Amino acid sequence: MRQTIPVGQPAQPVALALLADLKADLGVSDDTQDVRLESLLLDASDQVLTFIRRPILRAEWRDTLTLGPDEQRTGLLVCCRPLQAITAFSVNGSPWSVDAVAALNLAPDSGVIYPPDGWGTLWRCGRYVVTYQAGWTAPTIGDDGKPVLGDLPRAIQQATRLAAAALYHSGGRDPLLRSESEQGVGSSSWASPAAGSGGLPQAAADALRSFGGIGVR
Known part of the structure; x- marks a missing residue:
């Protein structure tokens, strides 16, 4: 969801x-x-x-994505794109550091966020809140x-x-x-x-x- x-x-x-x-x-x-x-x-x-x-058009958005136990994914898809930058990211209410956010792997054109190195190949079940800038000027x-x-x-x-x-x-x-x-x-x-x-x-x-x-x- x-x-x-x-x-x-x-x-x-x-x-x-x-x-x-x-x-x-x-x-x-x-x-x-x-x-x-x-x-x-x-x-x-x-x-x-x-x-x-x-x-x-370029603007800032906040997506809340909830993955159930059977919904592990290789990538989180944000609604608006192209994805320009992520300004905040949290998992189950715990915000990630600036360095952790910068380490996220992105596919800007498709709006997909992949797990960072060391996290694994899948996003696990949980509640993800992504604040990001997207769109063209x-x-x-x-x-x-x-x-x-x-x-x-x-x-x-x-x-x-x-x-x-x-x-x-x-x-x-x-x-x-x-x-x-x-x-x-x-x-x-x-x-x-x-x-x-x-x-x-x-x-x-x-x-x-x-x-x-x-x-x-």
């Missing part, structure tokens, strides 16, 4: 992609639409997080006005921009309309969300499949 709770205040909503990158995608060169585009980026970011269905703009790229995978950033662009192009038109044409002017078409994509464009949903998501087990 596992219980996961956040440590500290809830994180404020953040955009998962940079405004400048979205504007480049859209071919927007002035700042007259910045407020709207920033809002669309936040909406698209919420769509992406809802699709992935697990926390992915979204790109942002620093105090000097320059981009701080963070470590959020590019695929997630790209999917966010695709979703924001779809919201941008759908503004002011019938959401069920897939194409329109005007004689002597030309025609336009839009990619409609596919079933099971959580409202995202199909290309965005495809880019996010490896991170989990709706319909992924």
Whole structure:
């Protein structure tokens, strides 16, 4: 059995992609639409997080894992990942020292904690409480006005921009309309969300499949 709770205040909503990158995608060169585009980026970011269905942004968490007599395991799996660092660890109410915590063997991408050398090959039955930092850092703009790229995978950033662009192009038109044409002017078409994509464009949903998501087990 596992219980996961956040440590500290809830994180404020953040955009998962940079405004400048979205504007480049859209071919927007002035700042007259910045407020709207920033809002669309936040909406698209919420769509992406809802699709992935697990926390992915850097935060601190506390997992309580209880193993019964028949549940010895080679690794303890924390809920949030990538696992960046363990800040506290206790077994049956007894906290481990800083050195003991540092000696834990980790698989950051999968969020697995293996027993330290000398402990054995299995975690024994008991109650484990793990406080840890996990998740990626979204790109942002620093105090000097320059981009701080963070470590959020590019695929997630790209999917966010695709979703924001779809919201941008759908503004002011019938959401069920897939194409329109005007004689002597030309025609336009839009990619409609596919079933099971959580409202995202199909290309965005495809880019996010490896991170989990709706319909992924």
